[in-house]
Amino acid sequence: MTQHVMLTNSQPFPEKFSALVPVNAKQRSFSRIGAMTLGTAIQRHLQQEKASFHTPGHKGRELAKSTNSLLQADLTELPGLDELSNPEGVLLDLEARAAKMWGSAGSLISVNGASAGIIAAMLALTTERKKFLVPRNAHRSVINAMVVGGIEPIWYEPTWDARWGTWGAVSPVSARKILSTCKASEVAGMLVVSPTYAGAVSDIASIADSCHFRDIPLLVDEAHGAHFLPDACAPSSAVTCGADLTVHSLHKTLSGMTQTGMIHLGESPVFRIDIDLLRAQLNLIQSSSPSYPMLLSIEQTITLLETNGKNLLAHLPHLRGRLEDSLADCRRFEFYTSRFETDALHICIAARGARAEQLYDFCVERGVFPEAILGQGVLFLMGIGTVTEDVAELAKVLLDFHTQNPETGSLADDGVWHFTEIEQVLSPRQAFMSPSQMVPVHEAVGRIAAECVAPCPPGIPVCVPGQRVHPEVMNLTSVKKIRVVREQLTSE
Numbered sequence: 001m002t003q004h005v006m007l008t009n010s011q012p013f014p015e016k017f018s019a020l021v022p023v024n025a026k027q028r029s030f031s032r033i034g035a036m037t038l039g040t041a042i043q044r045h046l047q048q049e050k051a052s053f054h055t056p057g058h059k060g061r062e063l064a065k066s067t068n069s070l071l072q073a074d075l076t077e078l079p080g081l082d083e084l085s086n087p088e089g090v091l092l093d094l095e096a097r098a099a100k101m102w103g104s105a106g107s108l109i110s111v112n113g114a115s116a117g118i119i120a121a122m123l124a125l126t127t128e129r130k131k132f133l134v135p136r137n138a139h140r141s142v143i144n145a146m147v148v149g150g151i152e153p154i155w156y157e158p159t160w161d162a163r164w165g166t167w168g169a170v171s172p173v174s175a176r177k178i179l180s181t182c183k184a185s186e187v188a189g190m191l192v193v194s195p196t197y198a199g200a201v202s203d204i205a206s207i208a209d210s211c212h213f214r215d216i217p218l219l220v221d222e223a224h225g226a227h228f229l230p231d232a233c234a235p236s237s238a239v240t241c242g243a244d245l246t247v248h249s250l251h252k253t254l255s256g257m258t259q260t261g262m263i264h265l266g267e268s269p270v271f272r273i274d275i276d277l278l279r280a281q282l283n284l285i286q287s288s289s290p291s292y293p294m295l296l297s298i299e300q301t302i303t304l305l306e307t308n309g310k311n312l313l314a315h316l317p318h319l320r321g322r323l324e325d326s327l328a329d330c331r332r333f334e335f336y337t338s339r340f341e342t343d344a345l346h347i348c349i350a351a352r353g354a355r356a357e358q359l360y361d362f363c364v365e366r367g368v369f370p371e372a373i374l375g376q377g378v379l380f381l382m383g384i385g386t387v388t389e390d391v392a393e394l395a396k397v398l399l400d401f402h403t404q405n406p407e408t409g410s411l412a413d414d415g416v417w418h419f420t421e422i423e424q425v426l427s428p429r430q431a432f433m434s435p436s437q438m439v440p441v442h443e444a445v446g447r448i449a450a451e452c453v454a455p456c457p458p459g460i461p462v463c464v465p466g467q468r469v470h471p472e473v474m475n476l477t478s479v480k481k482i483r484v485v486r487e488q489l490t491s492e
Contacts, residue, residue, distance in 0.1 A: 050367030051390040053347075055457070056251040056258050057227075057383025059390070063255045063304055063312075075292045084109060084290040085283045091295065097302050102248075103230045103240045104264035106275045108282055109298060111290045114223040114261040115141035117247035120282035121219050121263055122189070123149045124273060125245070129188035133178060136422075137167035137193050139221060140454035143464050146428040148285070153464075154182055155422050158193070159200070159339060164348070165375025166198045167460075169340040172206035179214045189217040194238065195225045197458040198374055199346025200338035201235045208242025208270075217271045218242065223249040226262070227345065227384070229305065233314040235341055240267045245278075250301050253345050253383045255309075257297040304384070312384050317344040319382065319391045326395040332402045336377055349398070350377040353407035362405070368397045372457060423468040428452075431466035431485055438481045444469045447484040453477050 036044075052059045077083045082091040091109065098107040110116045122132065122145035134142060134153040145151060156178045159168035170192050179190070190211050194202040204220060211218040220238035222228065226248040228237035238246040246264045250256030263282065265273060304312075327333045336348035351359050356373045363370055363378070371381040380394060425448050426434070436450035446469065453463040455477060462476040463469060469482065 048367055049369050051393040052369055053380035053382065053386075053390070053394065054369055054371040055381060055383070056256070057253040057381075057385055058251075058255040059383055059385030059387075061385040061387075063300075063309075063385055070293045073293045073296050076289065081292070084111070084295070085279075085286075085288065094295075094299055094302070097306070098262055098298075099264070101229065101302055101305055102237060102246075102262075102264055103267050104246075105267060106265040108263045108275070108279055109295065110261035110263060110282065110286065111259060111294045112261070112286045113251075113259045114221070114247050114249040115139070115144070116282060116286050117261050117263040118142055118219075118221060119145040119148060119285050120278060121245045121247060122146075122151060122191075123281040123284070124278045125217055125219065126151050126188040127277075129186055131182075131186050132188050133182065133190040133216075135167075135170065135191060135193055137196060137460050138191060139193070139223070140452050140456070140459040140461050142191060142221075143428055143452040143454070143461055147432045147465065148429075150427065150429045151188070152427050153424065154187070155424070158196070158202075161198075161336075161339075161375075164198070164336055164350070164377060166336070166348070166377075167193075167196055167200070168198070168338050169194065169196065169200040169202040170207060171340070172203050172210065175207045176210045179210050179216065184214045184216055187214075187216050189219050189244075191219045191221060192238075193221045195222070195235070195343045195346060196338075197224065197346075197372075197460075198336055198338075198348045198377075198379065199224075199343040201225070201341040201343055203340060204236070204238045204241040204243055208238075208244075212242070212270045217244040217273070219245045220247070222246050223261070224252050224346070225343065226250055227253045227313050229310065229313070232310055233317055235343060238266075239264045242266065242268075242270075244271045244273060250298060253381070254301050255297075255304055255384050256301040257294050259291075260294050260298050260301070262298075309384060316382050316384075316386060319386065319388060320344045320347060322388075323347070323391050323395055327398060330399065330402045332407055333398060334377075345382040347380040347382065348374055348377040349380065351398075351401065351405070351407075354401075354405055358405065359401060362401045363394075363397050366397045366400070368394050422464065423470075424464075424466050425468050426466035426485070428465040434485045436483045436485050438483050441474050441477075441480060441482055444482040444484050445471050445474065447487070449482060450485045451483040453479060453482060 082089040084091055095107050118141040126149050131152045131154055134155055135158050158170045161168050192202055208218045220243040222238050228234045244266050248262045250260040251258045332352055334350045356378050360373050360378045371379040431450050449463045449465055449467050449469050452461050454461040463473050
């Protein structure tokens with residue numbers, strides 16, 4: 001039995017809209033706030049879970065032995081323990097080990113997750129220019145960076161897979177077209193999410209060339225791809241493919257504790273970004289009391305990668321292959337694949353003739369916990385802690401589903417929706433800082449949003465500050481109220 005759980009107070013999504021926005025165990029298992037304590041909820045989950053296919057990547061397994069308990073390691077900036085905001089000793093050495101592991105020109109530690117890394121990176125790139133090319137599948141931390149830094153988005157759309165109902169990769173052709181239509185002298189950078197939540201990997205090398213031809217830095221949100229290591233059985237990392245800045249989460253597929261992350265300068269960055277400026281921006285939004293258990297977890301993650309970790313990661317594509325082989329005879333299940341490259345650790349599965357909710361709930365009831373419902377499929381996320389027994393349990397449950405739920409046709413038509421174009425009336429910072437009020441969702445339609453609404457995971461916004469609220473937002477979130485800019489301000 002695995003020994004990890006992620007919980008939240010998010011309310012369940014309406015059943016009919018679950019194909020549109022990712023839904024996960026946290027949102028579907030608890031409907032009443034205050035029904036139990038967090039400790040009780042965690043223990044209940046641990047008793048139910050037979051196999052974890054959600055974050056974190058360690059899957060509750062102790063992959064790196066430590067002589068320190070969490071409480072013993074929960075220290076502060078004492079002599080010999082260094083200071084994360086200005087490292088000169090053991091933490092500086094740890095960052096150097098990270099840079100060597102991922103092949104970067106320099107790496108910084110984040111104990112506020114990839115979210116802090118994204119914000120710091122965007123702030124560092126926008127000291128002069130304030131416009132940023134942002135994809136529609138950007139994480140909500142990107143919106144937070146816009147609010148903090150007064151950054152103005154230039155929205156663009158990655159590939160949209162209407163059949164699966166999910167965002168895909170950014171094609172090199174569309175990237176060149178997007179870059180050619182903007183005024184390069186006003187653009188501070190371009191953001192690409194790769195891999196996506198579903199596992200679609202973009203051709204970062206080609207996109208980086210196009211960005212640099214236009215004199216625009218490239219920032220890659222590679223939070224779900226920290227396992228993209230040099231000489232590993234995985235896609236190439238943005239760090240070594242020309243990205244100027246790359247942000248990683250160390251908990252999604254690796255063994256780091258939740259909320260551990262890294263920012264990497266590109267291997268040979270075209271834009272010489274000042275690492276001291278980057279650290280200053282990170283210090284601006286990161287806790288001044290960094291968690292030493294988290295820092296120790298980062299060290300253990302890198303130590304594992306330096307020893308046996310790459311072997312553990314190399315085994316995962318083979319486990320995926322075994323899963324696909326075990327399901328091949330029933331011809332019931334489809335695996336999501338990107339038009340470009342697909343990461344093996346992100347397994348998005350759909351069952352023909354069944355809704356994603358049916359498959360998701362069937363798995364949960366049998367102790368196999370997926371990451372989320374994602375469009376037409378269910379996302380099962382492997383990590384460095386995934387073992388053969390986990391995949392065997394998943395295969396057994398899927399075959400049981402096939403036996404107990406006869407196929408009735410092709411992929412169910414769940415009314416998969418395409419995101420409408422954003423009407424950005426005010427900048428995110430203007431809207432967020434304006435006098436505002438909370439109103440029922442139906443009354444917010446047509447008004448200017450003053451907050452970001454982004455169900456998490458994966459935290460992709462369905463409404464951003466400064467956007468005119470579209471009627472379809474009502475169908476994409478379970479929130480009852482939205483903060484909007486006061487009407488007298490928007491009419492002036």
